[in-house]
Amino acid sequence: MSERPYVTLSCAMSIDGYLDSAEPHRLAMSNAADLDRVDDVRALHDAIMVGASTVRRDNPRLLVRDAARRARRRAAGRQESPAKVTVTASGDLSADAAFFTTGEGPRIVYCPRERAAELSARLGHRAVVVGIGDECVTMDALLDDLGAHHGIRSLMVEGGGTVLTQFLGADLVDELHLVVAPFFVGETAAPRVVGPAAYPWTASRRAHLADTRQIGDVVLLRYALSDRFGMLDPDPEPTGAGRIAVERP
Numbered sequence: 001m002s003e004r005p006y007v008t009l010s011c012a013m014s015i016d017g018y019l020d021s022a023e024p025h026r027l028a029m030s031n032a033a034d035l036d037r038v039d040d041v042r043a044l045h046d047a048i049m050v051g052a053s054t055v056r057r058d059n060p061r062l063l064v065r066d067a068a069r070r071a072r073r074r075a076a077g078r079q080e081s082p083a084k085v086t087v088t089a090s091g092d093l094s095a096d097a098a099f100f101t102t103g104e105g106p107r108i109v110y111c112p113r114e115r116a117a118e119l120s121a122r123l124g125h126r127a128v129v130v131g132i133g134d135e136c137v138t139m140d141a142l143l144d145d146l147g148a149h150h151g152i153r154s155l156m157v158e159g160g161g162t163v164l165t166q167f168l169g170a171d172l173v174d175e176l177h178l179v180v181a182p183f184f185v186g187e188t189a190a191p192r193v194v195g196p197a198a199y200p201w202t203a204s205r206r207a208h209l210a211d212t213r214q215i216g217d218v219v220l221l222r223y224a225l226s227d228r229f230g231m232l233d234p235d236p237e238p239t240g241a242g243r244i245a246v247e248r249p
């Protein structure tokens with residue numbers, strides 16, 4: 001089996017740990033300079049993933065925006081933007097969502113096996129539908145399939161909280177990019193950055209904070225969560241991957 005893809009989790013939260021408000025329209029957490037940084041990180045990866053709720057609520061395109069970054073990818077023999085990945089248990093995804101109608105790279109939808117035929121028929125040529133598991137898809141099975149059958153060596157997971165929780169709770173993350181926006185949301189019904197889980201990073205096993213950066217009015221916290229950390233950096237250390245020794249649980 002091929003090596004499991006390198007996983008970067010990237011999200012922006014309010015000071016009180018929310019990913020969004022509960023209002024009908026998406027709350028912008030980040031600023032333009034940080035969105036440009038996110039675009040740069042996207043351009044490094046083979047695939048980008050969001051959960052089905054984010055596809056429904058935000059209708060994201062998930063493309064590399066900057067023309068120079070797209071040109072660099074093309075020159076390196078890659079698609080202009082990473083492949084897009086999502087996961088659904090209900091199969092409630094519209095074929096007209098920007099996820100399916102923008103960009104030229106592959107779009108891969110994971111769902112429980114029993115949903116796959118119907119969803120595949122509905123999405124047609126717009127996506128490859130992969131059925132895994134009985135009621136839900138485990139993130140380790142999803143990663144194994146991306147690596148083994150779709151040639152994906154790196155995955156950037158952009159949310160939402162349900163998906164972030166599963167990757168972090170299963171200790172499948174190599175690095176975490178957490179942006180803190182300078183305001184509070186304070187709504188019980190708003191989505192939290194993560195939910196309850198048995199996280200491998202606890203008070204007695206603290207995550208390694210590798211970098212912090214102020215970007216205008218937000219701050220980026222970059223955590224190294226595995227000893228593969230830094231593998232995608234444009235100028236990795238001469239020794240290659242693993243600049244930081246991260247102890248496994």
Ligand SMILES: NC(=O)c1ccc[n+]([C@@H]2O[C@H](COP(=O)([O-])OP(=O)(O)OC[C@H]3O[C@@H](n4cnc5c(N)ncnc54)[C@H](OP(=O)(O)O)[C@@H]3O)[C@@H](O)[C@H]2O)c1
Binds near residue numbers: 012029087089161163
């Ligand atoms: N601030 C940020 O950086 C950021 C980034 C992304 C998203 N967001 C926000 O986050 C919110 C959405 O977050 P969320 O936690 O509600 O949803 P989410 O993580 O985007 O998606 C959850 C959905 O994904 C599917 N899913 C998740 N795990 C699954 C599994 N193991 N097997 C099968 N399907 C699975 C299910 O879809 P079905 O319901 O179809 O079964 C589930 O309802 C939105 O408000 C969005 O704007 C914020």
